[in-house]
Amino acid sequence: MKKALALALLALASTHSLEARETTSGSIDRMVTYPDFGSGDTIVELSNRGSICYGYWIENKSQGHDTAMSALLAAFHSGKEVSIVGLEDSANKWDGSPGRHYCKLYAVDVRK
Secondary structure, three states, X not given: OHHHHHHHHHHHHOHHHHOOEEEEEEOEEEEEEEOXXXXXXXXXXXXXXXXXXXXXXXXXXXXXXXXXXXXXXXXXXHXXXXXXXXXXXXXXXXXXXXXXXXXXEEEEXXXX
C-alpha cells in the first residue's frame, strides 16, 4: 500500500515532466504585455518560429514571472539569442491567441 501511494504521489509531482514541450532559439523580435488580460499576461515572439509554438506566453501570477521577465528583457535589449521551452499542449495554449498557438513559457535560456 505504501509503495502504491508513493508511486501515485511521484506521478502527480512529475506531471510537468510528462507534458509535451517545444524548444525554439532565436532573438526576441517582439514582447507585448496585456495589463488587463488574464493576470497581466506577456507574449514573446522569436525571430524563428517553432513548428507548433508561434510564440510564448507567461502570466503575471506565475511563480517565476519576475525571474523569467528579467531574463527575457535582458535578452531583448542586448539582442542575444535565447532558447525558450514552451508547453505545447492545448491546455497550455494562451487564451488570447485564437488564430495562433502561443505556448506557455516553461524555461528561458540566455547565453553569453
